[in-house]
Amino acid sequence: MGDAYKVKDLSLAEAGMLKIEWAESRMPVMMALRKRFAKEQPLKGQRIAGCLHVTKETAVLIRTLRAAGAEIAWSGCNPLSTNDEIAAALAKDGISIFAWHGMSVEEFYWAIERTLEMKPTLTLDDGADLIMTVHTRRQELAQGIIGGTEETTTGVHRLRAMADDGKLLYPVLAINDAATKWEFDNVYGTGQSSIDGIIRATSVLLAGKTFVVAGYGHCGSGCAKGAKGMGCNVIATEVDPQAALKATLDGNRVMKMDEAAKQGDIFITATGMKDVLVGRHFDVMKDGAIICNTGHYDCEIKIPDLEERAKSKRTIRDNCEEYTLKDGRRIYLLARGRLVNLAAAEGHPSEVMDMSFANQFLGMVRMAKEGKSLKPGVYDITKAQDEEVASLKLATMGISIDALTGEQATYANNYLAGT
Numbered sequence: 282m283g284d285a286y287k288v289k290d291l292s293l294a295e296a297g298m299l300k301i302e303w304a305e306s307r308m309p310v311m312m313a314l315r316k317r318f319a320k321e322q323p324l325k326g327q328r329i330a331g332c333l334h335v336t337k338e339t340a341v342l343i344r345t346l347r348a349a350g351a352e353i354a355w356s357g358c359n360p361l362s363t364n365d366e367i368a369a370a371l372a373k374d375g376i377s378i379f380a381w382h383g384m385s386v387e388e389f390y391w392a393i394e395r396t397l398e399m400k401p402t403l404t405l406d407d408g409a410d411l412i413m414t415v416h417t418r419r420q421e422l423a424q425g426i427i428g429g430t431e432e433t434t435t436g437v438h439r440l441r442a443m444a445d446d447g448k449l450l451y452p453v454l455a456i457n458d459a460a461t462k463w464e465f466d467n468v469y470g471t472g473q474s475s476i477d478g479i480i481r482a483t484s485v486l487l488a489g490k491t492f493v494v495a496g497y498g499h500c501g502s503g504c505a506k507g508a509k510g511m512g513c514n515v516i517a518t519e520v521d522p523q524a525a526l527k528a529t530l531d532g533n534r535v536m537k538m539d540e541a542a543k544q545g546d547i548f549i550t551a552t553g554m555k556d557v558l559v560g561r562h563f564d565v566m567k568d569g570a571i572i573c574n575t576g577h578y579d580c581e582i583k584i585p586d587l588e589e590r591a592k593s594k595r596t597i598r599d600n601c602e603e604y605t606l607k608d609g610r611r612i613y614l615l616a617r618g619r620l621v622n623l624a625a626a627e628g629h630p631s632e633v634m635d636m637s638f639a640n641q642f643l644g645m646v647r648m649a650k651e652g653k654s655l656k657p658g659v660y661d662i663t664k665a666q667d668e669e670v671a672s673l674k675l676a677t678m679g680i681s682i683d684a685l686t687g688e689q690a691t692y693a694n695n696y697l698a699g700t
């Protein structure tokens with residue numbers, strides 16, 4: 282293996298470690314799992330290649346996986362989402378990490394290749410770029426890989442499609458689909474962190490602004506809730522009638538993007554689809570419109586359409602590019618169309634990643650134990666794991682709940698008990 286790591290600036294390590302300690306203080310479920318599994322060492326002998334945003338929360342996951350016995354090699358899963366202080370702290374802490382903010386696409390895949398030099402037995406992914414690299418360029422490694430996990434919605438979609446096509450070479454757990462990830466990270470995490478990214482990149486007043494959310498899934502509905510909480514007038518756009526109905530009954534206006542483009546002050550895409558904001562929308566947007574994306578890939582805003590309409594472009598603030606169009610209107614693109622919550626802010630808060638990464642950690646433990654006996658495919662985490670993560674989280678919050686009595690449990694399954 283070549284150099285053990287490549288980061289922007291190792292001198293940032295001290296600042297990064299303080300941020301990691303801050304996250305550890307707010308991720309009690311992860312710290313409880315670390316304490317328990319440091320004794321059991323279920324990942325001893327395992328080599329984990331990880332491709333997931335390098336944030337203070339991810340550092341807690343990495344240090345917990347190592348405490349459980351795993352050898353780790355890591356790259357970031359987005360060219361703009363790595364926090365250089367965290368990367369430096371992890372490198373100084375002995376983790377083989379290849380990540381820095383502002384990577385080129387070529388450097389992004391170079392980093393993934395470096396993590397594969399350890400010949401992993403497990404892969405931990407967010408967006409499936411690591412798994413896809415194994416399946417396209419490094420298939421010889423697949424026979425040594427017991428299993429993997431996938432963090433996010435679009436990554437799981439990609440892997441399910443691969444599995445349906447008979448192309449998936451090893452079993453993968455759909456971490457995203459865990460209730461204790463999907464219902465909390467995607468909604469509350471995305472809602473807060475996307476607004477955080479918009480505010481850090483623009484410093485604009487949100488109250489009174491017309492906020493257009495493209496896509497009213499878990500992430501989009503979280504963004505709508507966050508924006509409403511800040512005093513925005515929210516418009517939702519959708520292609521799914523049921524999601525559009527939910528957006529309407531949640532009190533949002535719903536219309537086609539062709540109409541919303543004329544009215545919006547701030548636009549965020551959260552669809553997982555390509556070409557959601559395109560040239561004809563830019564043609565009718567107000568002067569000063571702000572556009573951004575919170576989906577995993579940077580395909581939702583068609584940037585070439587913006588480029589060809591602009592007479593000039595400049596970076597006016599960090600993560601904020603001003604496009605001056607030929608008619609003089611200005612449109613502001615945040616984080617170059619990449620996910621604004623991680624590229625312009627710090628991603629979701631530690632408290633909600635505590636559950637997402639508890640599922641990642643327990644997923645790795647399960648794959649280490651069971652992967653060899655599973656056929657290639659995409660698997661859901663167990664209901665028992667979801668309930669364990671929820672119960673652990675409640676306990677760390679000092680919240681107690683009721684339990685069914687024996688009689689109630691019997692009643693719940695007694696189909697003869699009617700009116």
Ligand code: ARJ
Nearest residue numbers: 334336338339432433577627628629
């Ligand atoms: C690491 C994060 C953070 C954070 O779980 C979220 C998801 O589905 C990914 C889509 O790429 C991003 C991931 N995520 C959100 N916040 N990963 N650290 N603080």
